[in-house]
Amino acid sequence: MNVLITGSAGRIGREVATILLDRGERVIGFDVVRSRIEHPNFSGVEGSLSDPNAIAKAFQGVDTVLHIGALMTWKAEEQDLLFESNVNGTVNLLSATTANAVERFLFASSGEVYPDRNPNYLPIDENHPQNPSSPYGLTKLLGEQAVRYHERSKGLKATILRFSHTQNASELLDANSFFSGSRFYLHAKIRQQRGFGNDALADLLESYDTGDNQLVVSRNSDGRPHRIGISDTRDTVSGILCALDSEAAIGETFNLAPPMATSFDEAIALLQSKTGLGIVDINIPGPDLYYETDYRKAQDLLGYKPEWTFERMVEDAASSL
Numbered sequence: 191m192n193v194l195i196t197g198s199a200g201r202i203g204r205e206v207a208t209i210l211l212d213r214g215e216r217v218i219g220f221d222v223v224r225s226r227i228e229h230p231n232f233s234g235v236e237g238s239l240s241d242p243n244a245i246a247k248a249f250q251g252v253d254t255v256l257h258i259g260a261l262m263t264w265k266a267e268e269q270d271l272l273f274e275s276n277v278n279g280t281v282n283l284l285s286a287t288t289a290n291a292v293e294r295f296l297f298a299s300s301g302e303v304y305p306d307r308n309p310n311y312l313p314i315d316e317n318h319p320q321n322p323s324s325p326y327g328l329t330k331l332l333g334e335q336a337v338r339y340h341e342r343s344k345g346l347k348a349t350i351l352r353f354s355h356t357q358n359a360s361e362l363l364d365a366n367s368f369f370s371g372s373r374f375y376l377h378a379k380i381r382q383q384r385g386f387g388n389d390a391l392a393d394l395l396e397s398y399d400t401g402d403n404q405l406v407v408s409r410n411s412d413g414r415p416h417r418i419g420i421s422d423t424r425d426t427v428s429g430i431l432c433a434l435d436s437e438a439a440i441g442e443t444f445n446l447a448p449p450m451a452t453s454f455d456e457a458i459a460l461l462q463s464k465t466g467l468g469i470v471d472i473n474i475p476g477p478d479l480y481y482e483t484d485y486r487k488a489q490d491l492l493g494y495k496p497e498w499t500f501e502r503m504v505e506d507a508a509s510s511l
């Protein structure tokens with residue numbers, strides 16, 4: 191295979207590239223930042239998805255495109271860049287893919303297309319109505335539509351993969367990491383909400399601050415702990431590879447989720463056992479965050495078998511400190 195991977199400098203793209211290279215495939219990485227992958231079968235192109243000329247340089251003998259690159263931001267001031275990267279960027283990449291007569295295309299979408307707050311039913315399967323509640327989720331839904339349009343009109347053989355929240359295990363014990371910091375640690379959570387301009391929530395969080403960093407059990411307004419699916423990067427990558435290797439994936443959409451969702455009270459108890467930090471329980475106003483994602487379609491059609499529970503991820507993170 192000659193695989194073009196966008197987002198090859200990122201958490202997921204880099205790992206997929208490394209495994210494909212180990213398997214003997216040729217990989218071209220495309221990212222705005224340097225991919226830092228050293229391998230004789232790897233070549234990197236630095237450029238933005240919003241630049242069709244840069245994209246054109248990456249199509250050298252490509253037969254498969256894994257579109258994993260995207261901007262993940264929830265900041266209002268980055269909204270234009272978000273749509274430029276994730277919507278226009280996806281359309282640019284699809285145009286180049288069909289212009290180069292490349293048929294196979296995998297698209298990294300997200301569970302935020304459903305959305306995850308106040309879902310219509312649980313567990314969330316692929317037929318759940320798509321009503322994104324964040325601009326980021328909207329960019330992923332528009333990306334999905336662009337993929338399906340190119341499938342209908344240009345004969346693309348496309349697969350859409352809706353990832354759950356995905357992170358490297360080591361991020362769980364890093365109080366300043368991109369996802370886990372603001373999800374589980376009070377100081378990063380305060381900084382995030384101030385940054386979003388959510389001053390009422392930032393003030394509420396600050397009222398619990400004693401100076402020392404603490405772990406936060408975020409709860410819904412009725413006191414029920416938040417519950418979401420958090421995948422280990424290794425499981426998400428294994429799902430991408432299952433889809434890449436399967437004819438049954440063509441034309442389909444799959445959820446890739448962890449073995450089970452994580453309740454934040456249990457998550458925080460595990461993080462507390464490794465960090466020794468104090469714990470605060472906070473009821474967060476607003477829509478409920480409580481869901482489980484159904485990945486049986488990927489399991490049945492692709493043989494996807496997620497292995498990393500939250501507990502295993504925490505143990506793994508602690509063992510590499």
Ligand SMILES: NC(=O)c1ccc[n+]([C@@H]2O[C@H](COP(=O)([O-])OP(=O)(O)OC[C@H]3O[C@@H](n4cnc5c(N)ncnc54)[C@H](O)[C@@H]3O)[C@@H](O)[C@H]2O)c1
Pocket residue numbers: 196197198199200201202203220221222223237238239240257258259260261262274275279298299300301352353354355356357
């Ligand atoms: N990590 C998650 O929780 C999660 C959940 C659902 C979906 N996803 C999707 O999975 C994909 C990979 O996620 P990740 O966790 O590896 O993210 P990441 O931020 O680690 O990697 C994304 C990569 O895309 C690159 N990129 C961003 N904008 C670009 C542009 N305009 N042109 C070229 N490259 C650009 C970034 O430089 C980065 O290296 C993304 O499409 C993301 O939306 C991630």
